Amino acid sequence: MLRLLRQIARVGTITEELRESDAYERAGRELAAMINKRFAGSLAIREVDAGSCNGCELEIHATNNAFYDIERFGVHFTASPRFADMLLVTGPVSVNMKTALEMTYEATPDPKLVVAIGDCAVNCGVFGRDNYAIAGAVSDIIPVDVVVHGCPPTPTDIIRGILAAIDGMP
Amino acid sequence: MRHKANTWFAERLGDQGIRTTYLSDHHPAHMPCLEIMRLEWKHAAEEARRLDMRLVALWAAEAGCHDQDQHARQGLYAYMAFAHPDHRHALLRTPLDAKNPQLPSIASEYIAASRMERHMADMFGIRIEGAPDARPWIxxxxxxxxxxxxxxxFDAQSPMAVSSDCGDYDYVRSTSSGVYEIPVGPVHAGIIEPGHFRFLAVGEQILNMEERLGYVHKGIERAMQGRDAMEGIRLAARVSGDSAVAHAWVFAQAAEFAADIEPPKRASFIRGILCERERIANHIGDIGAICNDAAFAFMHMQMQRLREEMARLHQEIFGHRLLFDTIVPGGVSVDPDAKQLARLKWQTTAIAEEVERLRSLYADHPSIQERVIGSGVVAIDDARDIGLLGYAGRASGHYPDERIEEAYSPYDELEVNVPEGRNGDVATRVWVRFEEIADSARLIGEMIDSLPDESCSLEWRPPEPGVSGFAAIEGWRGEIAAWVRFGEDGLIDRYFVRDPSVINWLGLELAVREVPVPDFPLNNKSFNCSYSGNDL
Structure with missing residues (x-):
């Protein structure tokens, strides 16, 4: 246990020069204020991979690492759509995932927000729309509030997308 | 690229009275493609098994440009690839009747063939005779x-019209009153890919876990047809995003073999550096995630921090956090300068040292050790029967490594150390990953030190129509095998790729028998198979 504490002390708080992290921190602070105002300080997200190559999943994971730590702004990922305020959907929607995506959307209580993460979610990306196995982009299947481009988008882009979705709420 | 033709397998088959025809439009010659009669398909597989060969892959293809003249009636071919540690890879193919395609199952020799045969049946309508499992897969x-x-x-240009009135998949069931079912997925609880797991459990114990995959089937094989190699490699890299380097490399190498192009050594070395960095990043991420699934969050945070540091340097030097699109047919698209290489080497060493420090904490922490030791054992005989690849194989006494077996450049000039585990549990799979991180860091250092000073790519020129190439690359999950055939105008007319997950998913099913249900995530993460790579 002592060695464990020593490692924690040795690594310390992860910081970096403001120039690089500035964009993220600013977006984060805005996000935290927005979540305080509109979601009583806590935004629950359900992530749905509707056909992604798993690259977007790696970057969504990264928003939870010590550099970004999205949870400090009041964002957390939930295991069930029943508790979710927002869906983050990745991938072109495969024919085999279409029903599951629709059911997840239905299971999410209103009002709900949907953010399409990554080029594939936005426009089917490299897999293409002219494809027997692709049902369409996310917005072809369920209503989408905000899209985030990138293959995959960076953690900073992802947090900006989440912010934009809340900002755009009526 | 002139390689000596490998006649070993053809000779062994000849001893058994199986006549083979060598196909000269298939490259490279050291991984020959031999045509046999359909009636001898199963016999050939039996002989391969007897020779202790490993099944690499099984697939089918419509006739290519050359084949149409030879077999006007037979427009369809089945292929299988085997590997032997001393005699490298060999391919067999047999013509099928396009109107009524039938093929004997080889699953009795190689259990891993079963899902590949089901995939062939789904995609081509080939009837698999004597299949132990005739259910659809994808x-x-x-x-x-x-x-x-x-x-x-087949109209591949528009989404299939699906029916809402359809039956359910025929899962393995139990009639015993004490057994209950737990259906999980396709949408899982974490931030992971979709798939369905059906557990049969008695109390806490898993009696059987059955995987139902195919949810992220994106028609990759079909979408590849009609693209040129430059476009195709972008799609290949996205077969499984966490293995973008390895998947791009296997595509590039298969295409380069077909086109008889040898990329400059500098390109191979940079590819090697990229691939080893990808291996380290994924192993680090997974070790953290395994610990997290056993509530050892400390390790998770530490490991994800290291992974992020790697991603940032990748962005800076190679222009992409996950190294997408850094490999192109003919070479690499990024050529780091001396200063960048020095930083890359420095960071790799620093991260490897930090991982060693964390490893000693992991080893000294009884609450995590209690969970990983003895959990999810795959016995050595089972691992060899299935043909488990990568760290899953290395934890269970099965050690294929293409960096040694195929010894492609740059590994022909390096010595790769393969950790040899035997206990087959989660702890051993984690141990293998720790060992591989250290070894990859050493390899990266050696590659940077001996990086040849020359151009890092050749101009790509496609082969003549009808020519095919096969390659096997050791990605971080294990061997990725790919076969590409070109058609008119340098466009791809068939691409087949076998991610290691296709085989390793079977290992997970076996590992979690008699494991308590709450230990499933831990086991699942210790295999961390790709859904996307399996479903294509």
Whole structure:
């Protein structure tokens, strides 16, 4: 246990020069204020991979690492759509995932927000729309509030997308 | 690229009275493609098994440009690839009757063949004779009856019209009153890919876990047809995003073999550096995630921090956090300068040292050790029967490594150390990953030190129509095998790729028998198979 504490002390708080992290921190602070105002300080997200190559999943994971730590702004990922305020959907929607995506959307209580993460979610990306196995982009299947481009988008882009979705709420 | 033709397998088959024809339009010659008669398909597999060869892959293809003249009636071929540690890879193919394609199952020799045969049946409508499992695999219940996506004449340009009135998948069930079922997925609880797991459990114990995959089937094989190699490699890299380097490399190498192009050594070295960095990043991420699934969050935070540091340097030097699109046919698209290479080497060493420090904490922490030691054992005999790859194999006494078996450049000039585990549990799979991180860091250092000073790519020029190439690359999950055939105008007319997950998913099913249900995530993460790579 002592060695464990020593490692924690040795690594310390992860910081970096403001120039690089500035964009993220600013977006984060805005996000935290927005979540305080509109979601009583806590935004629950359900992530749905509707056909992604798993690259977007790696970057969504990264928003939870010590550099970004999205949870400090009041964002957390939930295991069930029943508790979710927002869906983050990745991938072109495969024919085999279409029903599951629709059911997840239905299971999410209103009002709900949907953010399409990554080029594939936005426009089917490299897999293409002219494809027997692709049902369409996310917005072809369920209503989408905000899209985030990138293959995959960076953690900073992802947090900006989440912010934009809340900002755009009526 | 002139390689000596490998006649070993042809000779062994000849001893058994199986006549083989060498196909000269297939490259490279050291991984020969031999045509046999369909009636001898199973016999050949039996002989391969007797020779202790490993099944690499099984696939089918419509006739290519050359084949149409030879077999006007037979427009379809089945292929299988085997590997032997001393005699490298060899391919067999046999013509099928396009109107009524049938093929004997080889699953009695190689259990891993079963899902690949089901994939062939789904995509081509090939009837597998004597198949132990005739259920569809990628074809979900709502697909149209007549949909055969890889056959000519199938409308692949628009989404399939699916039916809402369809049956359910025929899961393995138990009639015992004490057994209950736990259906999980396709949408899982974490931030992971979709798939369905059906557990049969008695109390806390898992009696059987059955995987139902195919949810992220994106028609990759079909979408590859008609693209040129430059476009195709972007799609290949996205077969499984966490293995973008390895998947791009296997595509590039298969295409380069076909086109008889040898990329400059500098390109191979940079590819090696990229691939080893990808291996380290994924192993680090997974070790953290395994610990997290056993509530050891400390390790998770530490490991994800290291992974992020790697991603940032990748962005800076190679222009992409996950190294997408850094490999192109003919070479690499990024050529780091001396200063960048020095930083890369420095960071690799620093991260490897930090991982060693964390490893000693992991080893000294009884609450995590209690969970990983003895959990999810795959016995050595089972691992060899299945042909488990990568760290899953290395934890269970099965050690294929293409960096040694195929010894492609740059590994022909390096010594790769393969950790040899035997206990087959989660702890050993984690141990293998720790060992591989250290070894990859050493390899990266050696590659940077001996990086040849020359151009890092050749101009790509496609081969003549009808020529095919096969390659096997050791990605971080294990061997990725790919076969590409070109058609007119340098466009791809068939691409087949076998991610290691296709085989390793079977290992997970076996590992979690008699494991308590709450230890499933831990085991699942210790295999961390790709859904996307399996479903294509």
């Amino acid at each position: 074809r979900h219940e709502h697909w149209p009856q007549d949909a055969l996506p890889l056959r000519k004449g």
